[in-house]
Structures are given as C-alpha cells and as structure tokens.
Amino acid sequence: MNITKILNNNVAVSRNAQGKEVVVMGRGLAFKSRIGDLIDPSKVEKTFTLSEPGASAKFLEIASSIPLQHMLMAERIIGHAKLHLGKKLSDSIYVTLPDHISGSITRQQEGIVLSNPLKWDIRRFYPDEFEIGCKAVAVIEEETGIHFDDDEAAFIALHFVNAEMEDDTQSVGGAYQVTCIMQEVCAIVHDTFQIDFDESSLSYYRFITHLKFFAQRVLSGTHYDDDEQEMLEVIRLKYPAAYACTERIGEMVEKQYHFAMTSDEKLYLTAHIARIQPAREK
Amino acid sequence: MNITKILNNNVAVSRNAQGKEVVVMGRGLAFKSRIGDLIDPSKVEKTFTLSEPGASAKFLEIASSIPLQHMLMAERIIGHAKLHLGKKLSDSIYVTLPDHISGSITRQQEGIVLSNPLKWDIRRFYPDEFEIGCKAVAVIEEETGIHFDDDEAAFIALHFVNAEMEDDTQSVGGAYQVTCIMQEVCAIVHDTFQIDFDESSLSYYRFITHLKFFAQRVLSGTHYDDDEQEMLEVIRLKYPAAYACTERIGEMVEKQYHFAMTSDEKLYLTAHIARIQPAREK
Numbered sequence: 001m002n003i004t005k006i007l008n009n010n011v012a013v014s015r016n017a018q019g020k021e022v023v024v025m026g027r028g029l030a031f032k033s034r035i036g037d038l039i040d041p042s043k044v045e046k047t048f049t050l051s052e053p054g055a056s057a058k059f060l061e062i063a064s065s066i067p068l069q070h071m072l073m074a075e076r077i078i079g080h081a082k083l084h085l086g087k088k089l090s091d092s093i094y095v096t097l098p099d100h101i102s103g104s105i106t107r108q109q110e111g112i113v114l115s116n117p118l119k120w121d122i123r124r125f126y127p128d129e130f131e132i133g134c135k136a137v138a139v140i141e142e143e144t145g146i147h148f149d150d151d152e153a154a155f156i157a158l159h160f161v162n163a164e165m166e167d168d169t170q171s172v173g174g175a176y177q178v179t180c181i182m183q184e185v186c187a188i189v190h191d192t193f194q195i196d197f198d199e200s201s202l203s204y205y206r207f208i209t210h211l212k213f214f215a216q217r218v219l220s221g222t223h224y225d226d227d228e229q230e231m232l233e234v235i236r237l238k239y240p241a242a243y244a245c246t247e248r249i250g251e252m253v254e255k256q257y258h259f260a261m262t263s264d265e266k267l268y269l270t271a272h273i274a275r276i277q278p279a280r281e282k
Numbered sequence: 283m284n285i286t287k288i289l290n291n292n293v294a295v296s297r298n299a300q301g302k303e304v305v306v307m308g309r310g311l312a313f314k315s316r317i318g319d320l321i322d323p324s325k326v327e328k329t330f331t332l333s334e335p336g337a338s339a340k341f342l343e344i345a346s347s348i349p350l351q352h353m354l355m356a357e358r359i360i361g362h363a364k365l366h367l368g369k370k371l372s373d374s375i376y377v378t379l380p381d382h383i384s385g386s387i388t389r390q391q392e393g394i395v396l397s398n399p400l401k402w403d404i405r406r407f408y409p410d411e412f413e414i415g416c417k418a419v420a421v422i423e424e425e426t427g428i429h430f431d432d433d434e435a436a437f438i439a440l441h442f443v444n445a446e447m448e449d450d451t452q453s454v455g456g457a458y459q460v461t462c463i464m465q466e467v468c469a470i471v472h473d474t475f476q477i478d479f480d481e482s483s484l485s486y487y488r489f490i491t492h493l494k495f496f497a498q499r500v501l502s503g504t505h506y507d508d509d510e511q512e513m514l515e516v517i518r519l520k521y522p523a524a525y526a527c528t529e530r531i532g533e534m535v536e537k538q539y540h541f542a543m544t545s546d547e548k549l550y551l552t553a554h555i556a557r558i559q560p561a562r563e564k
Contacts, residue, residue: 051509083517086492086553088506088546205484210368224370227333231364238365264370271368 007064055091074098093163116151133157181215224264289346337373356380375445398433415439463497506546
C-alpha cells in the first residue's frame with residue numbers, strides 16, 4: 001500500500017487491494033514520508049474504509065485534527081457497540097464520536113464538566129445505548145486515566161442513538177431533541193395516571209419505540225394520514241382516560257412544535273397509552 | 283349523500299362531504315335504488331374511505347362479491363386490531379381479511395378445514411397478532427355460530443402481520459414466507475445451543491424483530507453493505523459458537539433462498555445470537 005495523502009505523522013490515505021480509498025493510522029506511520037511511499041505494515045494500527053461519501057471527507061478532517069489516541073479509543077468503543085447493539089450504525093459515528101470524545105477530554109482537562117439534563121431519560125429510553133456509554137467511559141479511563149461520570153455516558157449514548165436513527169429513518173432532528181419530546185410526552189402520561197410504569201415490560205418497550213418514531217415525525221413535520229376519524233371516535237369512548245391523555249400530548253406538540261396530530265397519530269398513540277395505563281379502563 | 287355507483291343491494295359508492303369517494307354499506311341500502319338517489323342515513327351501517335388507490339378498486343370488488351355480514355365482521359375485527367396493536371395497518375387489510383374470512387367460512391361449511399403448519403411459530407413470533415386472530419375467531423363464532431380453532435386464528439394473525447409489513451417496509455414477500463424463514467433460522471439456533479430461549483425477554487423480542495427484517499431482506503434480495511469484514515473477524519474470535527451458528531444460517535439461506543449474507547448481515551446476526559445464547563460465551 002502506497003501513501004496517496006498525508007494528514008499528519010500518524011494518519012495517511014491509501015488504497016486497499018480493491019482500489020477503495022482507505023485511511024490508515026498508526027503511531028509515526030507517515031513520519032518523514034512522502035506521497036507514493038510504501039506504508040510499513042507493522043506500523044498500521046487501524047485501517048478505516050468508509051462507505052458513506054459524506055462521512056469520508058469529514059472523517060479525514062477529524063482524523064487529522066485530533067490525537068491518534070482519541071481516534072483509536074473511539075474506534076474501540078464503536079467496535080464494542082456494533083457487537084452489543086446488533087444494529088446497523090451510520091458511518092457518521094466514526095466522525096461524531098471521536099470529535100465528541102476528544103472535545104470532552106479537552107474540556108475535562110480544562111476543568112469544564114457539562115451536566116446532562118436528559119441523563120435519566122436517556123438511561124430509561126435507551127438502556128442498551130446507555131450501557132455502551134458506560135463502557136466508553138470505562139475505556140477512556142483505562143486508556144487515559146481521565147474519569148467521567150454518567151452524564152458523559154449519556155452524551156455518548158445519544159451519539160449511538162443518532163447513528164441508528166440516521167440509518168433507520170433518514171430523519172432529521174437529532175437524538176437529543178427526540179429524547180426531549182419523548183421525555184415531555186412521558187411526563188404528561190405519568191402526570192395523567194399518577195403511576196410508575198413497568199419499564200421492563202414489553203408493552204412499555206413498544207410504547208417507547210412508538211414514541212421514538214412519533215418524536216421523529218414531530219421534528220421532521222411528517223404527517224400520518226388523517227383517515228381514522230371514525231375509529232378514533234370508538235377509542236375515545238372506550239378509553240376516555242387514555243384519549244384525554246393523548247389530547248394533552250396533542251396540545252403540547254401543537255404549542256411547542258407546531259405539529260398538528262392527525263386522527264391516525266391520535267389513534268395509535270391512544271392505543272399504546274391504553275396498553276400501558278393502569279388496569280381500570282382495560 | 284347520493285349514490286354514484288351500485289354494487290349490490292347492500293353496498294353502494296358515494297362521496298363524502300370532502301368530495302372523497304366512499305363505500306357505504308347497510309342491509310338493503312341500495313335496494314331498488316338508482317344512481318343519483320339519496321342514501322337513507324338510517325340504513326348506513328358502515329362507511330369506508332380508503333386512501334391507497336390500489337386498495338380501493340379491489341375493495342369494491344370484494345365488497346360486491348361477499349356477504350355483507352362477512353364484510354362487517356372483518357371491519358369489526360380490524361377495528362379491534364387497530365386499537366390493540368397500536369400499529370399503522372395498510373388499507374389492504376380491508377381487502378385481504380374479508381376475502382380470507384369469507385373463504386374460510388365457505389370452506390368450513392363445505393367441511394374443508396385447513397391446518398396451519400406454522401401455527402406455533404406464528405404464536406411465538408407474533409403474540410399480539412395471534413391474540414387478534416383469537417379475538418377474530420371469537421367474533422366469527424358470536425356472529426355466525428361457526429367455530430374455528432387456533433389454526434384459523436394463526437392464518438388471520440398473518441394477515442395483520444402482512445398489513446404491518448407493507449406499511450413499514452414496502453417489502454415484497456408475504457408474512458407466511460417471512461415466518462417460514464424465521465422458523466428455519468430459529469430451528470438452527472435452537473439446534474446449535476440445545477436450549478429453550480426465554481421468549482418473554484427483551485433480548486428475545488429484539489432478536490425476533492431483527493429476524494423479521496432479515497427474512498424480508500432475504501426474500502426481497504436486498505443486501506446490506508459488505509463493510510464489516512474486520513469487525514466480523516473480531517466477533518468470530520469473541521463469540522465462536524454464535525458465529526458458527528450464523529455460518530450455518532448463512533449456508534441455509536444461500537442454499538434455499540440464493541441469498542448471500544454480507545459481512546454486515548453476519549455481524550448483526552451474530553451479535554443478536556450472542557445476546558440470547560447461554561451465558562458461557564458472554
């Protein structure tokens with residue numbers, strides 16, 4: 001493999017056996033090298049091939065501007081996440097995570113610690129991703145000796161939620177805003193029924209999953225059809241409390257996000273709320 | 283509302299207040315009527331508005347060819363399903379379900395009972411839809427006195443799975459074939475580990491959900507990227523048993539469905555299998 005571009009002493013661009021552009025990293029790998037020079041395979045710690053065109057250019061930018069150690073830590077964390085989440089992640093994670101981690105480390109060294117107001121909601125809505133965040137914090141501590149707490153784990157978790165969403169839905173609106181809306185909706189549901197939900201139940205998991213896509217629709221202004229007027233009338237009579245709760249949620253998203261819920265949205269949201277609400281109406 | 287088309291004594295086409303074409307149904311509603319006649323609102327038992335263009339024409343065909351009672355039973359079952367599944371269903375369910383129910387009733391009256399070889403798998407993979415199938419069987423018995431067993435409940439469940447898939451993924455391949463592939467994959471996993479899985483666990487639910495989309499990709503020949511070769515090597519070493527199981531699944535889908543799994547497919551499938559496999563490798 002020959003060097004086609006040098007980014008810094010540790011990072012260079014080359015082509016793999018299939019002629020695809022790859023980024024190679026390793027301590028001193030490109031030190032005193034020129035374009036066209038052979039790369040010493042023993043110095044290569046990591047080779048990246050990115051398939052999303054947008055991600056590639058940004059990745060090169062990040063790779064040349066942050067410490068190699070931060071890149072390699074991020075890569076190790078992403079590898080762990082791919083194994084444990086079992087979900088396809090957007091290549092953008094190779095850009096956003098190193099950038100985020102490097103920024104956090106710099107801030108921490110300067111004594112600036114950001115608290116994460118959505119920490120508890122992230123842990124509740126995305127338990128698997130939160131676990132990856134905790135693992136990430138452990139990896140960082142192991143490799144740098146710098147200790148972060150759960151707030152940082154939650155920030156990292158959101159990067160993974162984002163990388164899943166992009167792949168799943170091409171939605172705009174980041175994971176943070178999605179989590180905010182989910183949190184606001186859950187607060188209304190909780191306030192309406194005055195109970196704690198069984199967060200380990202399948203019904204709750206399905207409710208949360210529905211909410212995630214609902215929040216994405218709210219943010220992107222995507223509307224379901226408006227065909228379920230008649231059915232909604234049925235559900236209104238059958239589950240008055242769940243329906244009233246949906247109406248409150250409708251007012252909130254209308255006021256705060258200028259999103260008008262269609263009868264379809266109301267129907268499906270009411271159905272989910274009815275499934276997790278206390279036994280009386282069922 | 284004026285009649286714009288007469289399908290039979292009980293079914294006519296009209297326009298609603300928004301000028302949208304609707305199908306109105308009710309006993310004797312169009313008896314001795316002509317195009318342009320006013321519809322007696324007291325005779326209308328049900329009004330349908332279908333938004334998917336393809337579904338409308340087929341719906342008219344079904345509505346004019348099967349007994350009104352079967353149409354209305356199907357509508358009642360679909361209403362129940364919308365409330366309880368909390369998922370958007372394709373309009374095609376208004377065509378396929380009445381058609382299916384009417385056919386089953388006719389066969390039953392002729393003494394022909396079809397057994398459903400996938401019954402247990404449908405109950406296992408789609409518990410919510412299976413419950414709707416059971417409710418449907420109860421509705422049919424209540425309204426006609428005809429008794430069906432679980433095999434029929436499972437057939438009806440598949441219609442709902444289909445109506446969900448069409449909406450979710452625009453996938454080709456029906457729910458029956460998807461269930462077949464899921465069943466074959468589960469058999470391999472079960473055979474590899476010789477254990478029963480905790481079917482009420484979230485990991486299992488996520489595994490099944492992943493399998494559903496995997497099966498849809500197999501049937502539609504849609505391939506994930508092939509970028510995870512390196513990561514797959516890591517997982518192969520870390521979870522050798524889960525990886526070996528994935529390889530067996532890969533051989534099966536290659537042989538039976540001519541589907542070549544990419545490294546991405548193998549990675550995510552192995553990750554899911556590792557999560558539900560017995561503790562030793564974790």
